[in-house]
Amino acid sequence: MNPNASNNPTIKDVARKANVSIATVSRVLNNLSGYSDKTEQKVKQIIKEIGYQPNAIARGLINKRTQTIGVMFPNVSSYFSADILHGIEEYANDHNYSVFVCNTDEDGKRTMKYLHVLREKQVDGIIFSSEMLKEEYYEVLQAMKVPVVLVSSKADYASVPYIKVDDKQAAYDAVQYLILHGHREIAMVSGTETDTMAGIPRVEGYVKALQDYGIPFKENYLVYGNFTFDEGCIAMEKLIQNAPEATAIFAASDEMAVAVLAVAAKHGLKIPDDISVIGYDNLKLAEMAVPPLTTVDQRLYDMGKLATGKLIDMIENHCVADSTIMPHRIVERQTVRRLT
Amino acid sequence: MNPNASNNPTIKDVARKANVSIATVSRVLNNLSGYSDKTEQKVKQIIKEIGYQPNAIARGLINKRTQTIGVMFPNVSSYFSADILHGIEEYANDHNYSVFVCNTDEDGKRTMKYLHVLREKQVDGIIFSSEMLKEEYYEVLQAMKVPVVLVSSKADYASVPYIKVDDKQAAYDAVQYLILHGHREIAMVSGTETDTMAGIPRVEGYVKALQDYGIPFKENYLVYGNFTFDEGCIAMEKLIQNAPEATAIFAASDEMAVAVLAVAAKHGLKIPDDISVIGYDNLKLAEMAVPPLTTVDQRLYDMGKLATGKLIDMIENHCVADSTIMPHRIVERQTVRRLT
DNA sequence: GTCATAGGAGTAAACGTTTACGTTGTATTC
DNA sequence: GAATACAACGTAAACGTTTACTCCTATGAC
Numbered sequence: 001m002n003p004n005a006s007n008n009p010t011i012k013d014v015a016r017k018a019n020v021s022i023a024t025v026s027r028v029l030n031n032l033s034g035y036s037d038k039t040e041q042k043v044k045q046i047i048k049e050i051g052y053q054p055n056a057i058a059r060g061l062i063n064k065r066t067q068t069i070g071v072m073f074p075n076v077s078s079y080f081s082a083d084i085l086h087g088i089e090e091y092a093n094d095h096n097y098s099v100f101v102c103n104t105d106e107d108g109k110r111t112m113k114y115l116h117v118l119r120e121k122q123v124d125g126i127i128f129s130s131e132m133l134k135e136e137y138y139e140v141l142q143a144m145k146v147p148v149v150l151v152s153s154k155a156d157y158a159s160v161p162y163i164k165v166d167d168k169q170a171a172y173d174a175v176q177y178l179i180l181h182g183h184r185e186i187a188m189v190s191g192t193e194t195d196t197m198a199g200i201p202r203v204e205g206y207v208k209a210l211q212d213y214g215i216p217f218k219e220n221y222l223v224y225g226n227f228t229f230d231e232g233c234i235a236m237e238k239l240i241q242n243a244p245e246a247t248a249i250f251a252a253s254d255e256m257a258v259a260v261l262a263v264a265a266k267h268g269l270k271i272p273d274d275i276s277v278i279g280y281d282n283l284k285l286a287e288m289a290v291p292p293l294t295t296v297d298q299r300l301y302d303m304g305k306l307a308t309g310k311l312i313d314m315i316e317n318h319c320v321a322d323s324t325i326m327p328h329r330i331v332e333r334q335t336v337r338r339l340t
Numbered sequence: 341m342n343p344n345a346s347n348n349p350t351i352k353d354v355a356r357k358a359n360v361s362i363a364t365v366s367r368v369l370n371n372l373s374g375y376s377d378k379t380e381q382k383v384k385q386i387i388k389e390i391g392y393q394p395n396a397i398a399r400g401l402i403n404k405r406t407q408t409i410g411v412m413f414p415n416v417s418s419y420f421s422a423d424i425l426h427g428i429e430e431y432a433n434d435h436n437y438s439v440f441v442c443n444t445d446e447d448g449k450r451t452m453k454y455l456h457v458l459r460e461k462q463v464d465g466i467i468f469s470s471e472m473l474k475e476e477y478y479e480v481l482q483a484m485k486v487p488v489v490l491v492s493s494k495a496d497y498a499s500v501p502y503i504k505v506d507d508k509q510a511a512y513d514a515v516q517y518l519i520l521h522g523h524r525e526i527a528m529v530s531g532t533e534t535d536t537m538a539g540i541p542r543v544e545g546y547v548k549a550l551q552d553y554g555i556p557f558k559e560n561y562l563v564y565g566n567f568t569f570d571e572g573c574i575a576m577e578k579l580i581q582n583a584p585e586a587t588a589i590f591a592a593s594d595e596m597a598v599a600v601l602a603v604a605a606k607h608g609l610k611i612p613d614d615i616s617v618i619g620y621d622n623l624k625l626a627e628m629a630v631p632p633l634t635t636v637d638q639r640l641y642d643m644g645k646l647a648t649g650k651l652i653d654m655i656e657n658h659c660v661a662d663s664t665i666m667p668h669r670i671v672e673r674q675t676v677r678r679l680t
Numbered sequence: 681g682t683c684a685t686a687g688g689a690g691t692a693a694a695c696g697t698t699t700a701c702g703t704t705g706t707a708t709t710c
Numbered sequence: 711g712a713a714t715a716c717a718a719c720g721t722a723a724a725c726g727t728t729t730a731c732t733c734c735t736a737t738g739a740c
Binding site for chain 3: 060
Binding site: 110 | 348391395398401406408415417418422423425426429430433438439440441443453454456457459460461462483484485569595598599601602624625627628629630631641
């Protein structure tokens with residue numbers, strides 16, 4: 001009788017039925033050398049026969065590698081994260097890694113909990129997306145001794161590889177685009193005021209572009225949101241109140257740009273006739289907007305892939321990857337009008 | 341000397357430093373009984389001191405439980421999946437489970453590969469989202485002997501618990517809503533023609549509503565997409581060609597409804613003045629549309645949570661959960677006009 | 681015929697836990 | 711004072727793999 005009838009078959013079961021040792025089965029499984037063709041056939045046949053599947057947990061225990069990575073998002077369900085995740089997932093899967101998704105809610109407590117869970121589960125590496133790498137996190141990460149890469153973020157004090165676009169330059173280019181289309185009254189719906197990653201640099205780019213073209217910066221032209229649609233709406237309402245002369249708006253995220261579109265429509269403002277809008281991200285959402293949104297593309301999907309590539313490289317070659325500044329470009333659609 | 345200086349500390353290290361056996365450490369770790377207060381303090385102190393973290397892999401090997409679930413999506417980055425994933429992730433995390441995301445691309449090969457990976461990694465359960473549970477999959481699932489729950493899907497031949505809205509009824513209600521607003525020329529942008537889950541039932545609901553109100557069904561009023569924005573655009577173009585008399589459109593997904601909005605705008609058609617539109621899903625996208633989209637809400641986030649709840653229940657109590665028909669409701673926004 | 685060699689295979693330790701079982705010592709009961 | 715009970719531990723097996731060693735046998739060189 002099979003002493004192990006109800007459970008999933010193990011390497012032992014295969015060994016017994018094939019009349020070989022488990023070492024031999026392991027060898028053919030990992031196709032190493034050290035067995036005859038005949039044994040190989042026999043073993044492989046038994047494996048098919050009883051439907052044996054290796055146990056990655058046991059494997060992980062001895063190999064100290066789990067073929068698993070963890071990915072931390074401030075908000076998994078945001079349309080922004082979705083693209084990055086897609087890239088990560090795809091690359092990881094193609095290279096035989098699985099991915100744990102973690103939703104931090106931008107909450108320190110939650111993040112720390114996740115970090116501990118990922119550590120317990122022995123992930124081989126971690127990707128941190130669009131979030132500040134707080135020192136608190138970094139310490140745990142160091143204790144874990146696993147590679148980390150940042151995507152759409154950056155850590156100044158630590159030598160963690162990152163992938164992001166040059167936010168200041170990208171913002172500059174967006175605003176310059178508006179200027180070159182004849183606009184001089186340009187407002188901005190910024191991201192989080194204190195965000196050193198995606199908030200501040202983009203307003204810096206905005207301000208610099210204005211400066212370079214001799215356009216005075218006006219306080220009332222700059223309002224803050226937190227990158228989301230809802231706050232984008234509030235911000236746009238403010239703009240309509242305080243900056244009715246603006247002919248163009250630069251929004252620091254597509255979600256907020258779409259919010260601008262939405263409240264503009266609510267107020268009977270035509271886009272781009274009454275007001276031009278340029279976004280930032282190039283989400284699918286931008287294509288779907290009415291009218292289709294002109295925006296700066298940051299290839300989130302590719303960033304996800306690239307980040308995963310770097311991470312896996314670090315895992316497998318025990319090296320440290322370099323950072324990369326992702327190229328950006330403006331994709332012209334229909335929300336910016338040329339002023340004559 | 342610590343013989344284990346460079347690696348992460350293990351339970352053995354704790355035991356040695358605390359002058360107790362590993363069994364005792366294990367006991368305080370899992371707070372069982374069988375040790376004195378003094379020992380407990382000592383052990384806990386050492387744990388803090390050397391920063392010990394249990395190894396979930398080793399734990400998983402012996403417990404045959406990994407506190408991990410797998411989630412399969414046809415497309416992780418779709419705005420539809422994002423909401424479900426968010427719900428799943430949240431509930432899972434709150435109950436100390438981690439989640440592996442899998443992107444099947446609706447591809448059988450990929451799906452099977454994933455199923456095998458999930459099996460190897462010994463997940464405790466699997467959630468299948470918005471996809472047919474093919475017999476091929478079901479067989480593997482059975483071999484794995486892990487609980488499965490379906491969300492926004494359903495399997496007739498197998499007793500797998502599912503969570504979904506009554507698609508036919510929801511579609512019926514949507515169309516009825518249009519009818520009660522005075523529309524009689526109602527077109528439909530359907531989902532995938534062969535999709536028995538979300539495709540066919542929704543057109544059945546559409547047809548039935550027309551019937552019940554004595555409105556003749558017209559072939560040219562029904563076009564097919566695959567739930568996505570891109571195909572929604574193509575579908576809408578067809579409708580404008582073939583059914584210019586339609587005063588209202590029921591789209592089988594919000595993405596397609598937004599596509600309807602987009603191409604309508606492109607053709608100079610005003611929403612809802614020239615044409616009314618009702619969607620299906622109630623994604624954030626619906627709120628963001630211009631004008632905001634009237635649609636049928638299916639509470640995807642809650643469905644994700646509920647599915648995970650059922651799954652964990654099945655895992656922990658070795659029971660089989662029942663299915664639930666999720667309530668739906670129409671959320672009125674601004675894309676449906678009352679015909680006088 | 682002897683020796684070295686290499687191919688083909690088995691043995692057993694190790695990975696980091698949990699847990700059934702055994703042992704010791706002390707307090708309680710009569 | 712013997713019997714009992716229980717608290718407070720320790721021992722060792724087990725989970726399913728991988729892999730360093732070891733062993734045997736056949737082959738070929740000389």
